[in-house]
Amino acid sequence: MAKPMDQYTWRELLVGNVISEPGSSQEYKTGDWRSLKPVFDNVKCIKCGVCWMFCPDNAIMQDADEFFCADLDYCKGCGICARECWPGAIAMTEESK
Numbered sequence: 001m002a003k004p005m006d007q008y009t010w011r012e013l014l015v016g017n018v019i020s021e022p023g024s025s026q027e028y029k030t031g032d033w034r035s036l037k038p039v040f041d042n043v044k045c046i047k048c049g050v051c052w053m054f055c056p057d058n059a060i061m062q063d064a065d066e067f068f069c070a071d072l073d074y075c076k077g078c079g080i081c082a083r084e085c086w087p088g089a090i091a092m093t094e095e096s097k
């Protein structure tokens with residue numbers, strides 16, 4: 001009989017094993033891995049939403065004034081939003097502690 005999932009060592013796990021409950025990705029704050037973060041310039045932003053479309057982590061949201069900003073709990077700092085922002089409203093800056 002198979003052991004409960006939490007009793008396997010990582011070397012015993014099967015390739016492709018799912019180790020978390022379905023639908024639990026919001027619990028994992030992947031922003032911890034980030035070394036760079038996007039900073040949005042609302043003067044240059046034209047609210048086109050291109051950054052939101054391209055973010056691979058769905059980590060861009062809108063504030064109360066409908067400007068776009070990053071959800072730093074989940075942003076990994078990949079820089080794709082800054083690269084795709086054609087008005088140049090996003091700058092990647094070094095993350096501080």
Ligand code: SF4
Pocket residue numbers: 040044045046047048049050051052068084085086087088089090
């Ligand atoms: S892509 Fe740039 S200009 Fe467009 S909404 Fe995002 S930050 Fe604003």
Ligand code: SF4
Pocket residue numbers: 037038054055056057058059060070071074075076077078079080081082
């Ligand atoms: S840096 Fe990457 S993960 Fe963070 S908001 Fe931009 S596209 Fe998304």
